[in-house]
Amino acid sequence: MPRAIIDDADGTLALLRQSATQFAARHDGPSGLRSKRAQESDIDRQTWTAMAEAGWTGLLLPESLGGAGLGLGEQAVLSEALGYALVAEPLALVCVPAAILLANAPPSPERTRLAAGLASGDRVVVPAWQDPTITIGRDAAGLVLNGDLRFVDGARSATDFLLVVAGVEGAMLLSVPADQPGLSVLSRPGVDGAAISSLSFSACRVATDRVLDRRDSREMLLRGPLLQARLALAAELAGIACGALDRTVDYSKTRVQFGKPIASFQAIQHRLVEMWMDAELACAALVRAVERLSAGDGQEAHLAVLAAKARAGDAAVSIGRRAVHLHGAMGYTDECAIGLYLKRALNLSAAFGQPESLRLEFVARERAA
């Protein structure tokens, strides 16, 4: 029932939410996750293509790069609606940071090619930046990479990777084709079923025209993409929280024990109210982050995004836990979708910064100011 209430003067957001809901009716979220688990995959190409056709894989890309040229508000509403229905393709994890990395890079043919592919769905362009142990060398043909990157979503389905790495020459954004010799992908199952990978580079050669962007530090390259990805994740998590809540409220009204629906027991009612308040808080935090980040990426925006991702992550996981419990034995089965809500919440809450570390970052940042 709770929703992010974002200023929507011309009704764009309402329309977008409606299309997302219709999309979810055609591409069932829980089945999608189950099939990823069975196939050890990370992206469902059919759903992905449909998302690209809807303009969602390039939603944040400027129109000049073939994208939809939409903003944070639209991304938040979309991610929230998909989270609500548990449609778990990695838009927030992959497309959002990819789009911002490309949008921030200076013009180049490679950037044009990748942006077009990202938007059309022809290419799956996957950023990789976490826990780098990469060293960058040089030889006649260009750069030589050795080392690893971790926690890469969509890597098994990627056609191209966007690496954010640093060497003695400073930080750079590199594109590397997924089939480049010297690059291997090692996957592990995510808790929700979607594979999460590490990239391993062993004397992997990259031509210099694949350097898309250069800055003094990885932080400067990642600042924008990370803010926006965390915001989109907060939205998806808020949606998961609201979806799990609504399913549980519905279940509690129909499940009868001791001659009454369990929703009529005061202890259950108060628990549901507490869950609802947590979901409302997540939505309110999300709205603040959308407003602040839309107004610029200064301190206010940073704080609001940290707060939103932390709150939404905690809300989704803790609502998920209580939702499983309130579903009783049924909630502990794999057949019941509520468990998938919890698992998806666990995955996204831990992704790109878990609540505890985001809170500490918030306080460090605020007190340093």
Add this chain to the structure above:
Amino acid sequence: MPRAIIDDADGTLALLRQSATQFAARHDGPSGLRSKRAQESDIDRQTWTAMAEAGWTGLLLPESLGGAGLGLGEQAVLSEALGYALVAEPLALVCVPAAILLANAPPSPERTRLAAGLASGDRVVVPAWQDPTITIGRDAAGLVLNGDLRFVDGARSATDFLLVVAGVEGAMLLSVPADQPGLSVLSRPGVDGAAISSLSFSACRVATDRVLDRRDSREMLLRGPLLQARLALAAELAGIACGALDRTVDYSKTRVQFGKPIASFQAIQHRLVEMWMDAELACAALVRAVERLSAGDGQEAHLAVLAAKARAGDAAVSIGRRAVHLHGAMGYTDECAIGLYLKRALNLSAAFGQPESLRLEFVARERAA
């Protein structure tokens, strides 16, 4: 309703509990606290004398020193029963550490005099050891003290202080008459109404025959007294927790709202059950500490005492908070005794180590082993 269940083969403990209950019927706890607050005092001499007559001020003193020669189990049952009735004279805070300090000291006329006074109630012998900033000098007449000691209970009523201080000569236990020149007592109101004092020494002269004991460190002097005082405080706190619980259960059965006693609402019932479980845990932790410390003062005993004081403190305060809330507006008045339970719990929970620091001490100690 919960109680510490300690092995009581000969029924001594049951008898002691019964006398404490009868005592409380004659010396009303809540009125005692209110009158301390009004008079800015820390000990009610009439109640104190009655306690001495019952053998409680010297309960842990050996019979050879004029005491009752009883043990930890007896002290725990007594403190618990007095806590339950909110009879708030500082037996646990003052008599327990005083008795152990004296019992552990080598024989001397001064020790004999103080022990006899403590047991008979003729003298109020008050330990002072916390936050010392004391320097010890020497002149012809003996020792010269300068500096402060803090958090001293019963100081306003004291006839003698037992100082645990350290200087270049090592740590020592000193007795100082309360009216010694150069000693001043500064009191502040405790949250429950009883005054808590600082001792300030300014060129205060103490004759060397008042040195009762010497060890290498203050820690060695304080080890036993602190263990036993914390145990007695845990017992008093467990009693407070149980007393606050029982009063709240009774109140909730009689207070009618919406045509029913509030105890019949499921949300209230579950809250009361949670409070009851906390009180039971406090009692169980207390029993373990009594058993371990009775068997020796090694690591096991240390851990058990730390756990018991932390648990009982948390239980008493958090039960107190919920009890005030469940009493509704009445609970927020000064007239209702439940607020005094909360205040007394706040005082004792913070005394001689608050729960958070005791838990950290437990973990440090256990992991160092």
Add this chain to the structure above:
Amino acid sequence: MAEDCNALSDEAFRRLFRDWVQANCPPHLRNMRKQRPLFGEVADWYRALAQKGWLAPTWPKEHGGMGLTPAKHIIYVEEWGRLGCPRIPDHGIGLVGPLLIQYGTPEQKAHYLPRILSGEDVWCQGYSEPNAGSDLASLRTAAVREGDVFIVNGQKIWTTLAHGANWMFVLVRTDRTAKVRQNGISVLLLDLKSPGVRIRPIANLRGETDFCEVFLDDVRVPAENLVGELDRGWTVAKSVLGHERIFLGAPTRPEYALGRLERLAEARGAFADRAFVSRYARLRLDVYDLASAFERFANVLRRGGELGADVSMLKILATELYQRITEEMLTIAGEEARFADDLEAGNEQIDAMNLFLDSRAPAIFGGANEIQKNILAKAVLGLPG
């Protein structure tokens, strides 16, 4: 005082109000320890507001109010709190005024409203009774019509500042036969100087006397002091809060307490301890997000909407958070959490225990949080029975 405050931008109004308060609210009244001062203690401030025409933010201008929109009213209340202005005895302004404006006769309005603005009349609110707390509809204080007067008998309790008031706005039962308990209740304006009124102040946990018992023995109230229709007082009483319900959950109090916690923590070096920082971070973010949630409801008002039952969530969150912040103050106070009086923090005094005890009240009063949850379960989640 001809400013049309509603015509100003939010920021301009905020600045205007702040500057004026800085210049006109006596410094010794800022950040008072006492939550509920009596009229005499804050009369200067009350009169300064009255003279400026800023005493009654929501009354229409024709009655001497500011006629603020809800959006501007929120700014008024926020700045009031942030600047540490003392609470004034506000039942006349917040409760009696709006009720008379909506339900009063022309004579009642003409007589009572100016006397509220002048401070001549200080009002209190006679709602709760010993057996009608959260369950207000079970009230039993009875008023029986005899000719031109009602004879009132009964007892009110938790009557805030009755000992500093001269008038009481009182709910009474006028029909004992009504089947639905909410019916048969009426609203009377009762002169506390009337014979048969006895007021007993009640001390609270903090040792202050915020509230009173009021005993009513054959008190004669002129029939013209009835507000609205006979036996329809429940509707009258319930209608009054309107958009002001949002303030029960304002983040002001938690924000203030968090500021005090920060000062104490800084003075004691607690920010060097990651264990504290981790706990602090949780509280800090809870305050931050409570402010975001407050904004969500404030936006409803700004857009001209009306508040639903869901606004109660703010009250639950704000009151529980206020408690948790004060509990943390006692944790870092260590052994000093034993004291009733204030703690030193650098050159300041921090009233940790005072705040801890004060924080017990808001979760109880104004509808205990359990009652709020019952309401939310039904009204928002649509849960049965």
Add this chain to the structure above:
Amino acid sequence: MAEDCNALSDEAFRRLFRDWVQANCPPHLRNMRKQRPLFGEVADWYRALAQKGWLAPTWPKEHGGMGLTPAKHIIYVEEWGRLGCPRIPDHGIGLVGPLLIQYGTPEQKAHYLPRILSGEDVWCQGYSEPNAGSDLASLRTAAVREGDVFIVNGQKIWTTLAHGANWMFVLVRTDRTAKVRQNGISVLLLDLKSPGVRIRPIANLRGETDFCEVFLDDVRVPAENLVGELDRGWTVAKSVLGHERIFLGAPTRPEYALGRLERLAEARGAFADRAFVSRYARLRLDVYDLASAFERFANVLRRGGELGADVSMLKILATELYQRITEEMLTIAGEEARFADDLEAGNEQIDAMNLFLDSRAPAIFGGANEIQKNILAKAVLGLPG
């Protein structure tokens, strides 16, 4: 195997049991990830216990059990858990055996008990139904007597390891007209090989199939398979747990999880972070005090007493604590909390997510914690209606 274990001191028995387990429980079965292995997976261990005569700790010796006192039984269970022995399909030993010993006919005892000890019969427990979970008394699976047989129709669910069992101990409704729902229920022994039985395993959150649905369509059960009196099955079923209810709240599982948390924290350097240490300290002390509370109830048994309803507190505490410990494991796992599989900690694998998911179950099964609180409210605190 002639040891009289009850004659040994507690310590001597503990040592004896531990040494024997160390020597006889196959190492690959120790600390299994799987909570509920099937009979075939642990048959060696089952048979070793059977051969030693230690399979059935509470059965009387004349039936092939150990006849342990409750005090010794607690040691048996504690050591079993601490040594990481695998759980065996134990409904035959823990449930069916004691029931037959108390209520069975001589023929039933002679036939079934030896087959349990030999592992020839593996039992499951048919209690819950789709609409009778926490509210067990509302069960609807019906048995109608026709001559020498009962015809059973209905459905059971959450039947642990039914797919590995050949017999089911089942609660059925034999009188639909009973006014009190607890009456009119009987207990039958049902051969799962009978025509009309269909078993569907249900996967749980951890991807394992601990439990099943069991569909019963016109299943014929010989009348001699009735246990105890007709229509008095509720009493039979409820009587069985006795002192064994204490084990629902044993600290074993939280202790095990805490050990895993410690290993993970050591491997990741978390003990250098005071924020973690503060949270860990709370969990550590909760485990420690849970053990103290367990001792309180164990002492009741040691002194020959019987457990009251209050023992349920252990189940609530133990299950919630188990959850909180596993949640902390995910906190210190950081970004790695995204994975389904195990985490590396030095040269060990820590199954943090597996434990987190597993910890969801005990708070639900065996009477959800909310039901336990309802019971405690009435039975211990005497709260009304």
